[in-house]
Amino acid sequence: MTPFAPDxxxxxxxxxxxxxRLRWWWCLMGWLCALGGGPAPALAGARALVDMVKSPEARMxxxxxxxxxxxxxxxxxxxxxxxxxxxxxxxxxxxxxxxxGDWTNFLAAxxxxxxxxxxxxxxRHHGPPFSDGDFFKxxxxxxxxxxxxxxxxLDALMDRIIPVVAAAQRPDGYLFTEATLAARAxxxxxxxxxxxxxxxxxxxxxxxxxxxxxxxxxxxxxxxDVARKAAGFLETFYRQASPALARSAICPSHYMGLIExxxxxxxxxxxxxxxxxxxxxxxxxxxxxxxxxxxxFTAMTGAVGHAVxxxxxxxxxxxxxxxxxxxARWATLQQIARDVYERKLYLTGETGALYDGASPDGSAxxxxxxxxxxxxxxxxxxxxxxxxxxxxATVGYVLWTWRMLALTGDARYADLVERSxxxxxxxxxxxxGTRFFYTNPLRKLHDFAWPLRWSRxxxxxxxxxxxxxxxxxxxxxxxxDYIYGLAPGALWVNLYGASTLDTxxxxxxxxxxxxxxxxxxxxxxxxxxxxxxxxxxxxxxRIPGWSRPGATTxxxxxxxxxxxxxxxxxxxxxxxWRAGDVVELDIRFQPELIEAGPLVExxxxxxxxxxxxxxxxxxxxxxxxxxxxxxxxxxxxxxGDRFTMSRRRIAGADLAVLTGPGLVLPRGRPEPxxxxxxxxxxxxxxxxxxxxxxxxxxxxxxxxxSVWLPVR
Ligand SMILES: [Zn+2]
Numbered sequence: 001m002t003p004f005a006p007d008x009x010x011x012x013x014x015x016x017x018x019x020x021r022l023r024w025w026w027c028l029m030g031w032l033c034a035l036g037g038g039p040a041p042a043l044a045g046a047r048a049l050v051d052m053v054k055s056p057e058a059r060m061x062x063x064x065x066x067x068x069x070x071x072x073x074x075x076x077x078x079x080x081x082x083x084x085x086x087x088x089x090x091x092x093x094x095x096x097x098x099x100x101g102d103w104t105n106f107l108a109a110x111x112x113x114x115x116x117x118x119x120x121x122x123x124r125h126h127g128p129p130f131s132d133g134d135f136f137k138x139x140x141x142x143x144x145x146x147x148x149x150x151x152x153x154l155d156a157l158m159d160r161i162i163p164v165v166a167a168a169q170r171p172d173g174y175l176f177t178e179a180t181l182a183a184r185a186x187x188x189x190x191x192x193x194x195x196x197x198x199x200x201x202x203x204x205x206x207x208x209x210x211x212x213x214x215x216x217x218x219x220x221x222x223x224x225d226v227a228r229k230a231a232g233f234l235e236t237f238y239r240q241a242s243p244a245l246a247r248s249a250i251c252p253s254h255y256m257g258l259i260e261x262x263x264x265x266x267x268x269x270x271x272x273x274x275x276x277x278x279x280x281x282x283x284x285x286x287x288x289x290x291x292x293x294x295x296x297f298t299a300m301t302g303a304v305g306h307a308v309x310x311x312x313x314x315x316x317x318x319x320x321x322x323x324x325x326x327x328a329r330w331a332t333l334q335q336i337a338r339d340v341y342e343r344k345l346y347l348t349g350e351t352g353a354l355y356d357g358a359s360p361d362g363s364a365x366x367x368x369x370x371x372x373x374x375x376x377x378x379x380x381x382x383x384x385x386x387x388x389x390x391x392x393a394t395v396g397y398v399l400w401t402w403r404m405l406a407l408t409g410d411a412r413y414a415d416l417v418e419r420s421x422x423x424x425x426x427x428x429x430x431x432x433g434t435r436f437f438y439t440n441p442l443r444k445l446h447d448f449a450w451p452l453r454w455s456r457x458x459x460x461x462x463x464x465x466x467x468x469x470x471x472x473x474x475x476x477x478x479x480x481d482y483i484y485g486l487a488p489g490a491l492w493v494n495l496y497g498a499s500t501l502d503t504x505x506x507x508x509x510x511x512x513x514x515x516x517x518x519x520x521x522x523x524x525x526x527x528x529x530x531x532x533x534x535x536x537x538x539x540x541x542r543i544p545g546w547s548r549p550g551a552t553t554x555x556x557x558x559x560x561x562x563x564x565x566x567x568x569x570x571x572x573x574x575x576x577w578r579a580g581d582v583v584e585l586d587i588r589f590q591p592e593l594i595e596a597g598p599l600v601e602x603x604x605x606x607x608x609x610x611x612x613x614x615x616x617x618x619x620x621x622x623x624x625x626x627x628x629x630x631x632x633x634x635x636x637x638x639x640g641d642r643f644t645m646s647r648r649r650i651a652g653a654d655l656a657v658l659t660g661p662g663l664v665l666p667r668g669r670p671e672p673x674x675x676x677x678x679x680x681x682x683x684x685x686x687x688x689x690x691x692x693x694x695x696x697x698x699x700x701x702x703x704x705x706s707v708w709l710p711v712r
Contacts, residue, residue, distance in 0.1 A: 086434075201250070259322075346424075355374070357371075382602055387443075428472040438465065547587050619704070646659065663684035
């Protein structure tokens, strides 16, 4: 493998010349260098968010960071809020004198007596042990935003932060601010990775990913050097480690982190280490479903346990498969993926239904059953009022399903990426970008007062666990990286939204185009080619799986394209392209009533309204005075097509609401205990309903809300 040659990286020059990234070129150069004994070639390419350009099993790779941009519409608005509110507000929060932890832990561990703005530090660790990793997620968002904006202030900020992180690292590469500060205070020196609750590998994994993104965005290696030292420590440590220590892989971001480090540096030891750590899981004694290590990976048949841990593991295994093949793990991974989207996925693209439960629940092997929390439930167990749906699990699901898309080219996975991004991820953040959900229920009723661990409203600060907010912020900052995919001779359009693309294939051929569209409020997408290579390529347009057969037309330069677009596939236009060519994709859709299959008890006889990719909900402040949300139903005779769309602003965000017929059900005579009541056969009272996108709820005070409504 190729040693890393940082000096050869020149972002400006590379952007001009687009060094070749073809696999054959790579192999040839390596072979020539090996033959001649000369220096290995400088690393070329490797500037995408997830860089699969040389991954042998990947069917597509992402354009480089900064090559795709939202230019308006829903995502343009969210990206602007990310730039102007999410990132700076979080940085201000990290420095707030009432919020020690995250950033101040790094300052203290680096031996600093004061914060950047001159406030004295007490030298102690604050917050949970995983706050190091949460800080790195925010840093990754900054690096991605820098790649998008080239704002020199962001670059300067990162340049101030990185030396502090580097100074907080032990000379041997170990980096865990809680341990460093405890040791400095004369406390007991705990054994590295001895306590799974310390989340050290989670912290280090996020360091590695943030460092790769920072390097790819800036060409600077300062944080990459810190990450390589940390990975070196892991490598040395796990040479001797017993399988029991694999238990420290809690929310294992480090499989993704190590493999991305391999992709960035070409150093095969990181890939080998990731593989060894994933294999080590199979030998964990007394493992649990909670941590996905009760049985070896290839013995698993479905998604179990803590959903963030699960989705991070599955994404990491997908990365391993992309690099090494590994047919046995790949078969299992596909089976688990199917288990989730067929039986355990919310309509809103969220996962991890349970606050607390048991797994394998109901098993005849009683001894095998263990407690699970923040977890995937049984098949079809999808409660709404108590849905856990941690925002981090939704982020993990995007990370995982995008990798499945890259490995398969199967449009189904692009549908899943869209479903989670356009509904679940966006729902995690308030429209003004300052408040965050830890858990994401699909229904909230004030009368349901069962005590739950996390707030039912978005919070600016979640001191007990700030894992979700920066995870959401980095994902929103990075959403444009998922729009397009590249492959030899092909350009995949995975997501729709007003955007531009200015990029090059790995052989240097350039493509520039833009999308003019109001998607997701309309399915009319105009793709305009602004510059094209002088050889033909296949433009692959995703025809959403949620669209109806026959509802989509494609025209090229005004002429109908040959072939029939099929929902759930890519529609391919293979031809020579010239600047000025126009592709008009029209996915005609209207609001639809959606129901779950009969095995989902929590939504029996209920429906949700979906318009294109956007799932809608009813929020109580859109109801007439005196009408309680729990009494509202949808008239079956109405159908979704009686809902009409109109534009509205909520909390400064432009979006589309739906207006249509609803019913107020009469309340029956309650029995003495109040739990049951006799059905009142009086006719329901018609009202007009206004539904808003699910992602936009909880922006107008303490409301009641429901995605699912009874159908009468
Ligand atoms: Zn979280």
